[in-house]
Amino acid sequence: MIEFRNISKSFGSKNVLKDVSLLVDKGQILFIVGLSGAGKSVLVKHLVGLIKPDGGQVLLDGRDITHLSEKEFYPVRMRCAMVFQHSTLFDSMSLVENVMLPLRKHKGMTHKQAGEAAIGFLKRVQMDHMATRFPSDIGDGLRKRVAIARALTLNPDFVIFDEPTTGLDPLAAANVDRLIRQLSDEQGVTSIVVSHDLRSIFTVADRIAMIYQGEIKLDGTRDDFRNTRDGVVHQFIRGLAEGPMVL
Ligand SMILES: Nc1ncnc2c1ncn2[C@@H]1O[C@H](COP(=O)(O)OP(=O)(O)OP(=O)(O)O)[C@@H](O)[C@H]1O
Ligand SMILES: [Mg+2]
Known part of the structure; x- marks a missing residue:
């Protein structure tokens, strides 16, 4: 279970999040949507201690992780993996x-064991055929798939995907969607997915939360x-240029 309780966060005079509360049950997939700059990435970064709130609490399985030290966050990051934007x-x-x-670092595997296991994880995102290439040789979408493979290596209980299908072709995006669904259905993984991808949202989400003007709309x-x-929500999910939304 992932819980945000009354989170507020400002940068300078900009109030990005105002009293945001959300609860994701075990095995559930919550999508977070909202305009660019709405605070989606800021919100999820609280889960791995990269951002500390000005007010409120963050809980994982009921444990308050809000004020853990950098060192205390190490084990949390093994249970809660983040695929960054x-x-x-x-x-x-x-x-x-x-x-x-x-x-190698956390599971004590030998080079050979880790190599074989890593190929298995790359297969899950259909990237095993590129195993020996380097990040700079491939595009953003492919790098993102490798980042997903890496995030799954430690069998996390929670996975946060920040725009996992942005930059992916439709087939690769559908594959990532299926993977997110499988993690939930087969391994009980609890996920938060930040996304603009309407197709993905309406195929995979168990629940959707929209952030607008710092609050859950x-x-x-x-x-x-x-x-x-609601006019604002309607405009957003239909992708309409005209409407009540303040950009
Ligand atoms: N470390 C930081 N210092 C100052 N301002 C920040 C910082 N991180 C984020 N912000 C500001 O907070 C606001 C929300 O940023 P955030 O990255 O969460 O948006 P987002 O909803 O993820 O947008 P996008 O869809 O473009 O990724 C933005 O105005 C951003 O400039
Ligand atoms: Mg973002």
């Missing part, structure tokens, strides 16, 4: 070496979003 692969290592790294099911009478 922008690539965080090491450029000096091949793709398979990037995926091997956490297996709507937290509901796909049907709640489809059938909403």
Whole structure:
């Protein structure tokens, strides 16, 4: 279970999040949507201690992790993996070496064991055929798939995907969607997915929360979003240029 309780966060005079509360049950997939700059990435970064709130609490399985020290966050980051919006692969290592790294470091695997396991994780995102290439040789979408493979190596209980299908072709995007669904259905992984991808949102989400002007505008099911009478939510999910939304 992931819980944000009354989170507020400002940068200078800019109030990015105002009293945001959200709860994701075990095995559930919550999508977070909202305009660019709405605070989606800021919100999820609280889960791995990269951002501390000005007010409120962050809980994982009921444990308050808000004020843990950097060192205390190490074990939390093993249970709660984050796939960042922008690539965080090491450029000096091949793709398979990037995926091997956490297996060598935290699972005590030999080079050979880690190599074999890493290929298995790359297969899950259909990237095993590029194992020996380097991050700089491939595009953003492919790097993102490798980052997903790396995030899964430590069998996390929670996975945060920040725009996992942005920059992916439709087939690769559908594959990532299926993977997110499988992690939830087969391994009980609890996920938060930040996304602009309407197709992905309406195929995979168990629940959707929309952030607008620092607050949760709507937290509901796909049907709640489809059938909403709220003008702002309606404009957003239909992608309409005209409407009440303040950009
Ligand atoms: N470390 C930081 N210091 C100062 N301002 C920040 C910092 N991180 C984020 N912001 C600001 O907070 C606001 C929300 O940023 P955030 O990255 O969460 O948006 P987002 O909803 O993820 O947008 P996008 O869809 O473009 O990724 C933006 O105005 C951004 O400039
Ligand atoms: Mg973002």
